[in-house]
Amino acid sequence: MSKQYFSTSLTPEAHPADIFCVETTSEYAITSSGNSTLKLWNAASNDHEQVLTINTAHRLGIHHVCANKELGLIAAVGFDGEISVWSLQDCSCRAVISDPKTAYWAARFSADGEFLAATSLDGGITVWNTASEDFEKCGELETKGSSGLAIDYSNDGRFIASGHENGGLYIFSTETARLLHSLPGHIKAVRAVSFSPLSKLLAAGGDSNVITVYDVTSGEQVFNLSGHSRWIMSLDWNFTGEYLLSGSFDKSLKIWSIEQTECVSTQTESDSAVWAAKWTKTAGTARPQGFVSVGIDKTVRWYREATGG
Amino acid sequence: MSFTQGDDVIEECLDYRSEESREEILGKIETLISDLMAGVAETGLAAIRLSNRRAAESIRFDKEKLHLTARDAADTKQNIIAFPGPTILNSWRFAVLMRTLDIISESLTSGKVVTKRDIYYRETWLFRNQAIVDRIVDDIGRTLNVPRAALGIVAAQKGLACGTFCMHKKDGTLMAVEGEIQLIPPFEEIKSVDVMDIDFVLVIEKEAIFRSLCSSKFYNRADIGRSILVTGKGYPDLSTRQFISNIAACHPDTPLFGAVDSDPYGIDILCTYKFGSRAMAHENSHLTALKMEWVGVNVLEYEDGWTKLSVGDRKKALKMLSLPWMETEAAMAMRLELQRMLFLGKKAEMNVVGTEANSVITYLTQAIKIRLDALITH
DSSP: OOOOEEEEEEETTSSSSOEEEEEEOSSEEEEEESSSEEEEEESSSSSOOEEEEEEOSOTTOEEEEEEETTTTEEEEEETTSOEEEEETTTOOEEEEEOBTTBOEEEEEEOTTSSEEEEEETTSOEEEEESSSTTOEEEEEEOOSSSOEEEEEEOTTSSEEEEEETTSOEEEEETTTOOEEEEOOSOSSOEEEEEEOTTSOEEEEEETTSOEEEEETTTOOEEEEEOOOSSOEEEEEEOTTSSEEEEEETTSOEEEEETTTTEEEEEEOOOSSOEEEEEEOOOTTSSSOOEEEEEETTOOEEEEEEOOOO | OOOOOSTTHHHHHHTTSOSSOHHHHHHHHHHHHHHHHHHHHHHSOEEEEEEOSSSGGGEEEETTTTEEEEOOGGGSOEEEEEESOSSHHHHHHHHHHHHHHHHHHHHHHHTOOEEHHHHHHHTHHHHOSHHHHHHHHHHHHHHHTSOGGGGTEEOOOOOEEEEEEEEEETTSOEEEEESSOEEOOOGGGEEEEEOOSOSEEEEESOHHHHHHHHHTTTTEETTTEEEEEEEOSSSOOHHHHHHHHHHHHHOTTSOEEEEOOBSHHHHHHHHHHHHOOSTTGGGGGGTOOTTOEEEEOOTTOOSSOOEEOOHHHHHHHHHHHTSGGGGSGGGHHHHHHHHHHHHHTEEBOGGGSSSSTTHHHHHHHHHHHHHHHHHHHO
């Protein structure tokens, strides 16, 4: 059984150069690029017009963005290795987090918004308390020292997963701050990690071109998803947990059915590498879930499922 | 000196150097020494103020010309070198400065040119390493406000060129380059460069690839035309930069391309040709070729063969992204390239683009052809 998606709208030249990252909330899609501005796009309208700009101080560019709707916060990570946190309400800067000894790379808020976690290029993972005035550091996890390229929090808040440049893939318990699993399956860089919505499965992908999926409790690899011909740059589960969205350097997006453990749709609208793709957050709205992708072609592309016969 | 169109453009282009004669420069050095002696008589201390060329305070970014340039003499950071100094290091610095001034005076008086290497080898025990000589010579040039060439010091030749063109030397000889690889002579020796109707100039970072291109006669092709190929063997020395800057200025309609490895150092080499360097900020206007176009290789265009970006590579890339010209339109492609390298954590050497042997030649042919075609349809 295959699914059909089509692109409903696109904004070409959304940024003057590569769009490295996209994050979605129920109101916005947020994109970042090689300059210091974050752009916020209307997720609800048909045109998905730009509604806000946040001018950050990341003069060298921004490569990762994450957001938490409950908190009304966006965190942006720049090539300068610093994290800046912004309020969605008034676009003011809430905090700037930096460590002269290392550079942060990927960041993620916990589902309840209590914590912000980020990987560093020295392999470590740092956790901050968002409730405290200036984002107090409340935890540090160590790994073998290879740059952390990807991070995710499980929705139940119990786990953090990180993917690393040397193929390292780890699941930590947030309660005990201990390493639960060191997952095999990758010897090359892991660029994306994503927990399923019920926190039961973890998907990981990177330079091996294959997506590996694990049982979070046992650490067992339960299946693989092959089909991409180049590096996997991003992974995201839809809110029912039935489908996984992957974006790849091979210029395509793929939607995978978890039940059938196979690819049910491939989107090749882009003529250049996809850097990131996320499902839109439509839970609680009347809108059907779709997804949005960004990459080298500087275009923000929105997709929806084709309904009907 | 601004480059203008005209019949005497070649002469004008080459004669940027100091208007001051040897006598005048010798006079400046003598003044420096006599001031020093006067100081000794007064205070018992021999001291010279030497410009520090590389200090951040001495350099500013020229937003129009898009290169680093030296601040006025009054604003340049100066170090005082004195004898006797508070430490042995100070006394040594003084000795280095004096001996160098001595050798420079000698060469100016005799009319014989020396290379920085020659100077170093005169007193290796004193100078300790080549870098010390390199720095003091350029600092003296800045202090006296003359280009290094006017001090009678020429660079040892490093750059290579190939293709069909000729150079008229100041000593009256004609150096014809006919498909044979030639060392680029010190710029001071060149009267004019005659490029004879070529379609483009290509500068290549690595010598091995340059030689490969030469032996396959890349400079004379049916599909992309005739060209001059140049390599600076990595970071270009002054003579190579002057050579390229001069061709760019005197032949504004001839496309100038640069091909470097897909790593931060390759991009830095390209930027050195294009925007100049910190060390030579005071001479940059005659050393840059802003119109040089980066033609590759793009880090995304490989099939395989990437290596991991090292910690040092990352530092270099970040440092480069912070340079003033990186936010300008002219540097857009290079900025993006550095960001992509950082994003992927990858770099690659030009020679592994493509899977067959000599794929790099195919790659460069394509890259140049696209650009030449675009110019025609313009």
